[in-house]
Amino acid sequence: MQQDFPHRRYNPLTDSWVLVSPHRAKRPWQGQVENLPPDTRPAYDPGCYLCPGNTRANGEQNPDYAGVFVFDNDFAALLPYVSADSTGDSAFFRARPERGLARVICFSPRHDLTIPEMDTAAIRQVVDAWVQEYCTLGARSFIRYVQIFENKGAVMGCSNPHPHGQIWAQSSIPDEPLKKQRAQRKYWKRHGRTLLADYLQEEVSKNERILFENEHFVALVPFWAVWPFEAMIIPKRPMPRITDLMDAEKDALADAYRRLTIRYDNLFQTSFPYSAGIHQAPTDGKPHPEWHWHFVFYPPLLRSATVKKFMVGYEMLANPQRDITPEKAAEMLRG
Ligand code: H2U
DSSP states (O other): OTTTSOEEEEETTTTEEEEEOGGGGGSOOOSOOOOOOOOOOOSSOTTOTTSTTOBOTTSOBOOOOSSOEEEEOTTOSSBSOOOOOOOOSOSSOOOOOOBEEEEEEESOSOTTOOGGGSOHHHHHHHHHHHHHHHHHHHHSTTOOEEEEEEEESGGGTOSOOSSEEEEEEESSOOHHHHHHHHHHHHHHHHHSSOHHHHHHHHHHHHOSSEEEEOSSEEEEOOTTOOSTTOEEEEESSOOSSGGGOOHHHHHHHHHHHHHHHHHHHHHTTSOOOEEEEEEOOOSSSOOOTTOOOEEEEEOOBSSSSSOBOOOOTHHHHTOOEESSOHHHHHHHHHO
């Protein structure tokens, strides 16, 4: 029933809804499935500000790095020291100074690679850098949340094809993780287990939206997915933060990241764009047993390498909406 008729699905992590209209997916397939011309990026680009040895916009020179290279964003959205004051307690004009730090992380010295084209050992170095950054940024007294993310592809507004991600760390907990924190805390208090541990168990037994598993992780299209090919990588062992990962789990995370992004690239035979990132416990000094960290992927493509989903109209004014069901998306990604 659910598969054929319009219905709403609830996201218990963010306490929000998505409208699913599967009957619309039966309309004729009008979007072209196009293969884009092959990517001819060089392994080294003298004009790229992220390549080894090159000079960045602020005049600093990148080292001749071999694996992963992390540096302070030269155009950081957050600054460690701000001199502004809060503006009073007005109901209408509330503003607060926000302190923070922003880092850029080059995944590889190779300009022409992306995560799915890197080997697992190289991706493991990215995982290690995330753990290290979460640790050192989170240890700063004024940092309460560390957001690790990757914005891939020009269609996502990524300014440079050199494989890289970003980390923004700040003194407040931003809205999305805060919503997830509230929901997870409520669930934890009621059940004494993490929300995602119980969700994962049910998803695995239903086996409708699972993409693949390895020893330590499950990749799936969540029941409440908003983006057509949205996915999550969830650790089987509940843990609040990536610093809790054991060695074998870090390898398994690198493997899952690689395998999911390979499936993405294969779906429309293109270097699949997405915004992805890790939601985990804040770095506020509290234990946060309610948090079950996870990796989310929000890809914009809908039907081909060149047709993307627009979150406009009804989505802007009412609720996110999707046509193909998460089950269908999972089936396509599995295939
Ligand atoms: P995106 O392409 O995902 O926007 O990330 C590139 C980041 O790199 C961006 O945040 C930073 C930009 O501020 N950057 C530098 O820190 N130094 C430079 O020389 C150019 C770009």
